[in-house]
Amino acid sequence: MNSIILVIFLTLRLFSGSNETDPPIKVNFVYDEPVSGYTVTGVFYPFDEESETGQVELRFTPVGGGKTLVFSNIGKHKAGHRDWPQKFTGKNICDRLFQNDRRVPFVDGETLHWHYPSAQNRFWRESPLLYDAEFQFYDVDFDGQDEFLVNDYEKAHYGNGYTVYEITPNGFVLKTGKPFDHITNLTEFYPDKCQIVNPLYDDTDDRYIYTISKDGNTVTKAVKLQ
Secondary structure: HHHHHHHHHHHHHHHOOOOOOOOOOOEEEEEEOEEEEEEEEEEEEEOOOOOOOEEEEEEEEEEEOOOEEHHHOOOOOOOOOOOOEEOOOOOOHHHHHHOOOOOOOOOOOOEEOOOOOOOOEEEOOEEEEOOOOOOOOEEEOOOOOOOEEEOOOEOOEEOEEEEEEEEEEEEEEOOOOOOOHHHEEEOOEEHHEEEEEEEOOOOOOOOOEEEEEEOOEEEEEEEEEO
């Protein structure tokens, strides 16, 4: 409960706009190489100067020119949790914050140069999801169009969890419902069959094979695995 109260307090402190609070810490960053055909820049707002989590604005500019896509979770909350802010973190953030076994506080206004992991950066070799990437473009619903996945960098026994967003002309839209709200490094994808198999988290969970419609909008079948 105390951790929930702390996160609420820091979020209000960062984004309330009140003159009675300190301005948020602003950490600029740029990926040194294009990612999926985009030049990627952004601003990370840590919850405090020694926090590995915060909120973010990401800007994706096509390398060959075109409309810039903007992803932002600033001021937004997790689905079904009005008091719990969406968080952003990742390996690049942790590598900057933790140096020589100690925390080195973020400096307001600093600019960081980040690297995007290679295609071999997998939790297990069959997974298409990159373990250390803060985000990834991947067609999780087999409709021929990539979705945008944000990595929670949980580093749990099942790897990391991924929040899925549709990329629309109006921006990034959260994709909800099973199996899309339960994507992890252990999720199995079978594009040729339009099927997703959810991982087994613990002894109380059941595994299902989900068959997805060709347009990616509907689960046409969910079969429990014995």
